Amino acid sequence: MMSSRKLLEQLVAFNTTSRESNLALIDFVRRYLTGLGVECELIHNAERSKANLYARLGPSGSGGVMLSGHSDVVPVDGQNWSVPPFVLTEREGKLYGRGTADMKGFIACMLAAVPYFLTQPLAQPLHLAISYDEEVGCLGVRTLLDALSQRPEKPDICLIGEPTELQPVLGHKGKLGVRCEVQGAACHSAYAPQGVNAIEYAAKLIQKLTVIGQRLAAPEHQDARFDPPFTTVQTGVIQGGRALNIVPAECTFDFEVRTLPQDDAQEVAEELEHYAQRELLPQMHAVNSDAAIRFYPISGYPGLYTAAQSAAARLLAHLTGSSAFSTVAFGTEGGLFHQAGIPSVVCGPGSMAQGHKADEFITVEQLDACDALLRRLAIWMCQKA
Numbered sequence: 001m002m003s004s005r006k007l008l009e010q011l012v013a014f015n016t017t018s019r020e021s022n023l024a025l026i027d028f029v030r031r032y033l034t035g036l037g038v039e040c041e042l043i044h045n046a047e048r049s050k051a052n053l054y055a056r057l058g059p060s061g062s063g064g065v066m067l068s069g070h071s072d073v074v075p076v077d078g079q080n081w082s083v084p085p086f087v088l089t090e091r092e093g094k095l096y097g098r099g100t101a102d103m104k105g106f107i108a109c110m111l112a113a114v115p116y117f118l119t120q121p122l123a124q125p126l127h128l129a130i131s132y133d134e135e136v137g138c139l140g141v142r143t144l145l146d147a148l149s150q151r152p153e154k155p156d157i158c159l160i161g162e163p164t165e166l167q168p169v170l171g172h173k174g175k176l177g178v179r180c181e182v183q184g185a186a187c188h189s190a191y192a193p194q195g196v197n198a199i200e201y202a203a204k205l206i207q208k209l210t211v212i213g214q215r216l217a218a219p220e221h222q223d224a225r226f227d228p229p230f231t232t233v234q235t236g237v238i239q240g241g242r243a244l245n246i247v248p249a250e251c252t253f254d255f256e257v258r259t260l261p262q263d264d265a266q267e268v269a270e271e272l273e274h275y276a277q278r279e280l281l282p283q284m285h286a287v288n289s290d291a292a293i294r295f296y297p298i299s300g301y302p303g304l305y306t307a308a309q310s311a312a313a314r315l316l317a318h319l320t321g322s323s324a325f326s327t328v329a330f331g332t333e334g335g336l337f338h339q340a341g342i343p344s345v346v347c348g349p350g351s352m353a354q355g356h357k358a359d360e361f362i363t364v365e366q367l368d369a370c371d372a373l374l375r376r377l378a379i380w381m382c383q384k385a
């Protein structure tokens with residue numbers, strides 16, 4: 001039997017930065033599980049350069065618990081590491097390496113727990129899911145969920161092992177990223193009124209977003225479970241203009257909306273589109289009929305807002321020994337599982353305070369605690385009819 005630590009050493013050694021293939025890691029996991037007598041299913045991307053892995057053990061039928069993690073990690077480019085990022089290095093009770101916290105630590109514990117689950121008289125199935133391309137917009141898991149939705153038997157609960165220091169987390173905000181392209185009309189800046197200044201119209205749109213954001217932040221809209229306790233709207237990238245003496249014909253900006261459960265990011269985007277249609281385009285067309293404003297979704301995932309009274313939350317309280325439920329600021333695949341009809345919660349070893357940074361680490365203590373948590377899950381799954 002391999003310990004979670006030994007497995008983590010193996011997993012970290014695969015460079016699964018999202019732009020790389022994850023097939024070597026998936027093949028390692030497949031061999032490991034097959035060696036234990038657990039059948040695996042791979043769900044590839046269209047290019048067959050990456051795959052999700054799905055496996056189940058225990059009794060047949062529907063229901064049961066799914067453990068879920070992503071195999072990809074964020075790049076180490078430009079980061080100042082004091083240890084080799086793809087070699088597990090131990091120092092004073094901490095295990096360093098890319099992905100140790102986010103989230104190969106959890107996957108290692110999940111795999112290490114399989115032999116224990118196999119010895120238990122489980123009353124319901126255990127499902128395992130490992131995805132690709134989570135760090136670039138929760139892309140891979142969507143094909144996994146499509147494949148799962150074809151089957152009648154769905155898990156009752158999904159545990160997403162993103163790093164929460166094993167604290168029980170029931171949710172996070174949803175996110176929508178949108179690109180806006182403003183097409184104006186160029187001319188010599190001495191005759192500025194004869195052109196359509198794309199930067200100035202983009203500025204009006206961005207100002208409108210600021211006003212919408214302020215309205216959504218009003219006290220009556222707030223939800224104290226989240227930090228910040230309101231939906232946020234922000235513009236993060238802008239590009240436009242070539243020279244000061246040319247009225248700019250193009251300006252592109254990207255904005256994002258991070259939503260509370262009661263707010264709809266799509267509505268924010270639609271409000272901006274209506275403003276563009278009704279207020280700005282008539283002014284632009286009065287000068288040049290080719291002027292345009294276009295919007296494209298560029299990223300996003302649904303929020304996760306599992307109720308504290310749900311069966312998933314009760315199980316999580318049992319496993320962690322705490323019903324001090326909280327939320328996290330980062331997104332997870334949980335919103336997509338939830339949308340697919342699988343109630344989801346987030347709980348995993350390590351801290352996102354170390355995620356995505358140089359010298360990412362997980363403590364040995366967190367890894368051990370997660371091993372113990374998964375054994376409690378196995379026992380719980382035997383008791384439940």
Ligand SMILES: [Zn+2]
Pocket residue numbers: 070102103134162
């Ligand atoms: Zn993650």
